[in-house]
Amino acid sequence: MRYWPEVTLHVVTGKGGTGKTTVAAALAIALATDGHRTILIEVEGRQGIAQLFDTPPLPYEERKIAVAPGGGEVWALAVDAEDALLDYLEMFYKLRRAGSALRKMGAVDFATTIAPGLRDVLLTGKACEVVKRKEKKQANAYDYVILDAPPTGRITRFLNVNGEVSGLAKVGPIKSHADSVMNVIASKQTAIHLVTLLEEMPVQETLDGARELEGASLPLGGIFVNMTRPPQLNAQQRELAIAGQLPKTEIESDISQSGLTPTAQLVDALLTEASDHAERVDLEVTELERLTERGLPIFVLPLLPGGIDLGGLYELAAIMSDSDIGGAR
Amino acid sequence: MTLDIDAILTNPDKHIIVCTGSGGVGKTTTAAALGVRAAELGRNVCVLTIDPARRLAQAMGLTELDNTPRPVAGISNGSLSAMMLDMKRTFDEVVESHSDPERAQKILSNPFYQVLSSSFAGTQEYMAMEKLGQLRADASQWDLIIVDTPPSRNALDFLDAPARLGSFLDGRLIRIITAPARGAGRGIGRLAALGFGIFTNVLSKLLGAQVLADVGNFVADIDTTFGGFRERADATYALLKDSGTEFIVVATAERDALREAAFFVERLNQDCMPLGGLILNRVQEVPETGLTHDQVLAAAQKLTAEGSGPLTAALLELHAERMEIKQRQKHLAVRFTAAHPTVSVQPVPIMPHDVHDLAGLREIGAALANQKITW
Numbered sequence: 001m002r003y004w005p006e007v008t009l010h011v012v013t014g015k016g017g018t019g020k021t022t023v024a025a026a027l028a029i030a031l032a033t034d035g036h037r038t039i040l041i042e043v044e045g046r047q048g049i050a051q052l053f054d055t056p057p058l059p060y061e062e063r064k065i066a067v068a069p070g071g072g073e074v075w076a077l078a079v080d081a082e083d084a085l086l087d088y089l090e091m092f093y094k095l096r097r098a099g100s101a102l103r104k105m106g107a108v109d110f111a112t113t114i115a116p117g118l119r120d121v122l123l124t125g126k127a128c129e130v131v132k133r134k135e136k137k138q139a140n141a142y143d144y145v146i147l148d149a150p151p152t153g154r155i156t157r158f159l160n161v162n163g164e165v166s167g168l169a170k171v172g173p174i175k176s177h178a179d180s181v182m183n184v185i186a187s188k189q190t191a192i193h194l195v196t197l198l199e200e201m202p203v204q205e206t207l208d209g210a211r212e213l214e215g216a217s218l219p220l221g222g223i224f225v226n227m228t229r230p231p232q233l234n235a236q237q238r239e240l241a242i243a244g245q246l247p248k249t250e251i252e253s254d255i256s257q258s259g260l261t262p263t264a265q266l267v268d269a270l271l272t273e274a275s276d277h278a279e280r281v282d283l284e285v286t287e288l289e290r291l292t293e294r295g296l297p298i299f300v301l302p303l304l305p306g307g308i309d310l311g312g313l314y315e316l317a318a319i320m321s322d323s324d325i326g327g328a329r
Numbered sequence: 330m331t332l333d334i335d336a337i338l339t340n341p342d343k344h345i346i347v348c349t350g351s352g353g354v355g356k357t358t359t360a361a362a363l364g365v366r367a368a369e370l371g372r373n374v375c376v377l378t379i380d381p382a383r384r385l386a387q388a389m390g391l392t393e394l395d396n397t398p399r400p401v402a403g404i405s406n407g408s409l410s411a412m413m414l415d416m417k418r419t420f421d422e423v424v425e426s427h428s429d430p431e432r433a434q435k436i437l438s439n440p441f442y443q444v445l446s447s448s449f450a451g452t453q454e455y456m457a458m459e460k461l462g463q464l465r466a467d468a469s470q471w472d473l474i475i476v477d478t479p480p481s482r483n484a485l486d487f488l489d490a491p492a493r494l495g496s497f498l499d500g501r502l503i504r505i506i507t508a509p510a511r512g513a514g515r516g517i518g519r520l521a522a523l524g525f526g527i528f529t530n531v532l533s534k535l536l537g538a539q540v541l542a543d544v545g546n547f548v549a550d551i552d553t554t555f556g557g558f559r560e561r562a563d564a565t566y567a568l569l570k571d572s573g574t575e576f577i578v579v580a581t582a583e584r585d586a587l588r589e590a591a592f593f594v595e596r597l598n599q600d601c602m603p604l605g606g607l608i609l610n611r612v613q614e615v616p617e618t619g620l621t622h623d624q625v626l627a628a629a630q631k632l633t634a635e636g637s638g639p640l641t642a643a644l645l646e647l648h649a650e651r652m653e654i655k656q657r658q659k660h661l662a663v664r665f666t667a668a669h670p671t672v673s674v675q676p677v678p679i680m681p682h683d684v685h686d687l688a689g690l691r692e693i694g695a696a697l698a699n700q701k702i703t704w
Contacts, residue, residue, distance in 0.1 A: 015352070015353055016351065016352020016353035016480055017351070017352055017353015017354060017581070017586070018353060048585075051585070051588075089531065093531070093534070095527075095531065098527050098531075101527075102527065102528055102531065105502075105528065106502060107502060107528045107531075110497075110500075110502045110503075111531070111532055111535060111536070113449075113450065113497060114441075114503075114532075114536070114540070114544060115444070115535075115536050115540060116444065116448050116449060116450060117444075118535060118536065151352065151480070153380070153480065157448070173534075174535055174536070199683060200382075200384055200683040201382040201384065201385070201683070202353075204382060204383065204384070205382070229650070232643040232644070232646060232647045233640075233643060237640060237643075246640070247640075250638075250640075250641075251638075251640065251641045251644065254632060254637065254638030254640070254641030254642075255628070255641060255645075257631075257632065257635070257637060257638060258628035258629070258631050258632045258638070258641065258642075258645065259627070259628055259631055260620065260624065260625075260628045263618070263619075265616070265617070265618050265619065266618045266620065268616065269615075269616035269617075269618050269648065270641075270644040270645070270647075270648055271644075272616060273615075273616070273644070273647055273648055273651060274644055274647065276681045277647055277681075279681035279682060280681045280682075283681070283682060283683065303654075305650055305653040305654050305657065306653070306657060307583075307584065307657050308584075
C-alpha cells in the first residue's frame with residue numbers, strides 16, 4: 001500500500017535550515033519514479049530549486065529539470081507574485097497589456113505589497129491552477145504537484161487563504177479565487193508535509209506547526225526527519241559509552257586485528273566519539289518519540305556525509321520510494 | 330584568521346552587536362550566548378531577540394513576550410537583560426508616543442494599520458531597528474545591546490526591509506491612490522494619469538474600495554503626526570554604520586548558509602559597515618589520530634568482513650564518518666576564506682545536547698571565545 005494515493009498536491013514546509021527544499025525536490029523525484037510527471041514549484045523567489053539541480057535561474061515558466069528512474073519527468077516552476085497577478089488580470093479582466101504598463105510603474109508590486117493576503121492567494125492560486133489543469137487533460141498536465149512552501153512559522157497563514165483575504169473584497173473574483181484555492185488545499189487531494197531535524201527546537205516547531213495546521217482544518221501528510229546519522233551503537237552500548245565503561249582492552253585487541261595500531265590517541269578518540277555519539281543518539285531517540293506521539297507517518301532520511309548534490313537527491317528519492325512513497329498508482 | 334570574540338565583547342567603544350545570517354543557523358542562540366558572556370566579562374548587556382524558541386527563552390528566564398527588557402538572574406560581574414520583540418506592540422507604542430490619544434486610537438483601529446503592524450513584509454525588520462534605536466537611546470541602562478535579526482527569507486532583508494517599507498509608506502503610489510483626483514491633476518503627466526486611472530480601478534476591483542479607503546485614512550492620520558517613515562528608517566540605518574556597532578555573521582558549514590553569509594559580508598563591505606567576523610556553527614570536531622579516512626574505513630571493513638569485533642567496527646565507522654563530514658565542512662570553509670580572506674572565522678563545535686539553561690549558554694559562549702579550537 002503506497003502512501004497518499006488520492007493526493008495530487010504535496011506541500012512541503014519546515015523550519016529554516018532543516019532542508020525543506022531538498023526534501024521537496026527528492027519527493028518530486030520519488031513521485032515521478034516509474035513514468036510519472038511531476039512539477040516542483042517554489043514561491044519564495046530564492047531560486048533554491050535551480051541551485052539544487054545546478055541549472056540556471058528558473059524563469060516564470062514550466063521547465064523540465066530532471067528525469068526519474070523508470071522514465072519519469074520532473075518539471076519546475078518558480079512562481080513570482082507579480083507575474084501571477086498579471087496572469088490573473090489577464091484571465092479575469094483581459095488586462096495583459098495594461099498589466100505590463102502597471103508593472104513598469106511599480107503598481108503591481110504595490111498591489112501585492114499593500115495586501116499581503118493577495119500575494120499569498122496569487123502564489124497558492126498558481127499552484128492550484130497547475131493541480132487542476134490535470135483534470136482538463138491538457139498536454140502539460142502533471143500527475144503530482146510538489147510545492148516548496150514558506151517555513152513552518154508562516155505556513156498556516158500562507159495556506160489558509162480564505163482567512164487571508166477576508167479583509168479584502170468580500171465579493172468578486174478574488175474572493176471566489178480564494179474559495180477555489182481552498183477547495184483544493186483543504187481537500188483530500190492535498191497533503192502538507194513537515195520537515196524537521198531530530199533536535200529540540202525544530203521538533204517543537206514541527207509539533208506546533210502540525211497543531212496549527214490541524215486547527216485550521218488543513219490536511220496533514222507526513223513528517224520527514226532529515227539529516228539523521230545512523231546510530232552505530234545499541235541502547236546498552238550507548239549506556240556504557242556515556243558511563244565510560246566500554247571494554248577498552250577488547251577494543252584495543254580488535255584494532256590490532258583490523259590492521260591498525262591501537263595507539264592511546266586512537267583509542268581515546270574512539271571512546272570520546274562513542275560517548276558523544278551516544279548522547280546525541282539518546283537525544284534523537286527522545287525527540288523521535290515526541291514526533292511519534294503525533295500519529296503521522298514518519299520518514300527518516302540520512303545525513304549524506306558528502307553533502308547534498310544531484311546524486312544525493314536521487315539517493316534520498318530512492319529511500320522515499322522504498323518507503324512506499326510514489327511509484328505505481 | 331580566527332575571530333577574537335572577547336576583544337569585541339570587552340571593547341568599551343562597542344555598543345551594538347548585530348547577529349545575522351540565514352534561518353536555522355543558530356543566530357538567536359549565538360546572540361544569547363554572547364550576551365551571557367559579555368555580561369560576565371563586566372558589560373551591562375541587553376539582548377534583543379526576535380523570535381526565540383521557547384526553550385531558549387526559558388534558558389534566559391524569560392516567560393512572556395512583553396516587549397520590555399527583563400533582568401536575567403544568575404549573572405555575575407556585569408548585568409544581563411533580555412527581551413523578545415513584539416512588533417505589533419512596538420509599532421503601537423510608536424504611534425501612541427507620536428499622536429494625541431484620539432488620533433492614536435483612530436490609527437490603531439484602522440484595518441490597514443492592523444495588517445501593516447502584524448503581517449506586513451518588512452514590519453518585523455523595521456520594528457527591530459526601531460526598538461534597537463530606543464534601547465540605544467537609553468544608554469544609561471545598557472552599554473552593550475546584542476540584537477538577533479528576524480528569520481527573513483534572506484539575511485540582507487534586515488538591512489533593506491526597513492528602508493523599503495519606509496519608501497513604500499512615504500511613496501508616490503500610496504499617496505496617489507489615497508487622493509486620486511488630486512494626484513491625477515498634478516505633475517505626473519497625462520499619460521501616467523491615465524495609467525493611474527486604470528491602476529486605481531484595478532486595485533479597487535482586486536482589493537475592494539474599502540481597503541483603499543482604509544489606506545487613505547491611515548496615510549492622512551499618520552501624516553500630520555508621525556513624520557517620515559523613510560527618515561526614521563534612515564536614522565537607524567545610520568546607527569548601524571556607526572563605529573560603535575559590530576556585525577557578527579552566523580552560518581553553518583553548509584553550502585546554502587555560507588552562500589547567504591557571503592552575500593551579507595559583501596554587502597557590509599559595500600556599505601562600509603563594521604564586520605566583526607563569521608561564526609561557523611555546528612562544525613564537526615574530530616580528534617587527531619594520524620590516520621586517514623580511508624585507513625580507518627578499511628580497518629572497519631576488515632573487521633566487518635571477518636565478522637569479528639562488531640563494536641570496534643562500529644566505532645571505527647563512526648570515526649570515519651566524522652572525518653568525512655569534517656573534510657567536507659573544511660572544504661566549504663576554505664572556499665569561503667579564499668573568497669573573503671579578510672573575514673575572521675570562529676568555528677564552534679556541534680554540541681551533543683541542546684541548550685536548556687544559563688550553563689548551556691555559558692558553554693557556547695566559551696566555545697565562541699575559544700581561540701585554540703583545533704579544527
